[in-house]
Amino acid sequence: MRRAKWVLLVVSCLLVAAVYPATAQTQQLTGYVDGFEAGRVDAKAEIKPSASFVAGLSLGVFYVAYSALADGKLPPLGRVKALGASDEYKRGYLEGYQKEWKSIRTRNALAGWGVWVATVVVVYAIMIGY
Numbered sequence: 001m002r003r004a005k006w007v008l009l010v011v012s013c014l015l016v017a018a019v020y021p022a023t024a025q026t027q028q029l030t031g032y033v034d035g036f037e038a039g040r041v042d043a044k045a046e047i048k049p050s051a052s053f054v055a056g057l058s059l060g061v062f063y064v065a066y067s068a069l070a071d072g073k074l075p076p077l078g079r080v081k082a083l084g085a086s087d088e089y090k091r092g093y094l095e096g097y098q099k100e101w102k103s104i105r106t107r108n109a110l111a112g113w114g115v116w117v118a119t120v121v122v123v124y125a126i127m128i129g130y
Helices: 004-045 049-059 060-067 075-083 088-127
Strands: none
Touching: 004 088, 049 060, 049 088, 060 088
16 A cells, blocks of 8 residues: 555656646746737837838838838837746747837838829829820
């Protein structure tokens, strides 16, 4: 009976040792994913899409190329430090913020440039008499 208790204890310890690292990895991944989503939400709330639209309208393909190639803006450093979360969460927050900021900026620059192209086509069609 005493030997069965020891075997049960050893088996229990092995099971805990095998399951615990998987649980820790899942928590880290969840921290990153939660941070990524929080960063995206904050970026959507802070971006003024009209500025990118006007820049795309006035600078055309040059601003569209800049928007697509340049890195996204970083959120204020004080906010990231004040999050008080794990490093995984902070890394996810920064990446989510940057990617969403860049995505919105590029979409609005393309829309502005598209309006510019459409206007040029309409003016040209009117001038040649279509």
